[in-house]
Amino acid sequence: MHHPAHHLIRLTTLLGAILLPLFTYAADLQREQRIAEQIADAIMDGDAIELRAEGHNFLAIHMESDADEVKGAAIILHGRGLHPDWETVVQPLRTGLPENGWHTLSLQMPVLHKEAKYYDYVPLFAAALPRIEAAIAYLKEQGIEHIALIAHSCGAHMAMQRIREQGDKDLAAYIGIGMGATDYRQPMHQPFPLDTMKIPVFDIYAEKDFPAVLRMAAQRQAMIKTAGNPQSAQQQIPGADHYFNGYHDELVEAISNWLNGLKL
DSSP states (O other): OOOHHHHHHHHHHHHHHHHHHHHHTSOOHHHHHHHHHHHGGGOOSSEEEEEEETTEEEEEEEEOOOOSSOOEEEEEEOOTTOOTTOTTTHHHHHHHGGGGTEEEEEEOOOOOOTTOOHHHHGGGHHHHHHHHHHHHHHHHHTTOOOEEEEEETHHHHHHHHHHHHHTTTTOSEEEEESTTOOBTTBOOSSOOOGGGOOSOEEEEEEEEOOHHHHHTHHHHHHHHHHHTOTTOEEEEEEEEETTOTTOHHHHHHHHHHHHHTOOO
């Protein structure tokens, strides 16, 4: 005869096994707060602002263009576990695009602990959606008509989750940088919905990018062609790695040229 306490222990263990992922995969808001405190005072170009999503505030950096003709605004999503003023890719874009006629709004995306891998982040992708919507709403309040979404690495997974669930409404263009980055033996959870998008898509990646990004380049190109927007394009930056170290000027130039060549 089993003692009731044994059942209780087993039940508690089972519940712990079920609930643990829920706690493990909640966004680390305390880490976000530490990041915000560390970088807010160090921002040289643009203004640190707070946007609100799902009952809490998150950091964003807004930089206006003083160009004679402003084309629109670009929302920028950083890579895994980083922040909206990250020195590679993010900071060069958020400060470089305003020189080419685009306001920028760089967002703090949900983060986990520093050792978290791709599969740890998959359940967190949906948490990014309210932040993207908050950014779109903020820019619309500023009277911005054309909004581009630019996403690097893990940010691209989050952006694609938005497209998967809500389509590309309210967006004028999408730029994915280093799309498809995952970890060793952790293949992509779901394919990108690139073949269903109506807006122009720019798939930009590095010659020395992560293996998964390079391996899927032809497939991404085929999906973009299936979507059928004639303004969409794919471009590889020779010599660069996934973080475009030493190639930020080329990255900013390629994206600026593509954006400014669009018929919006």
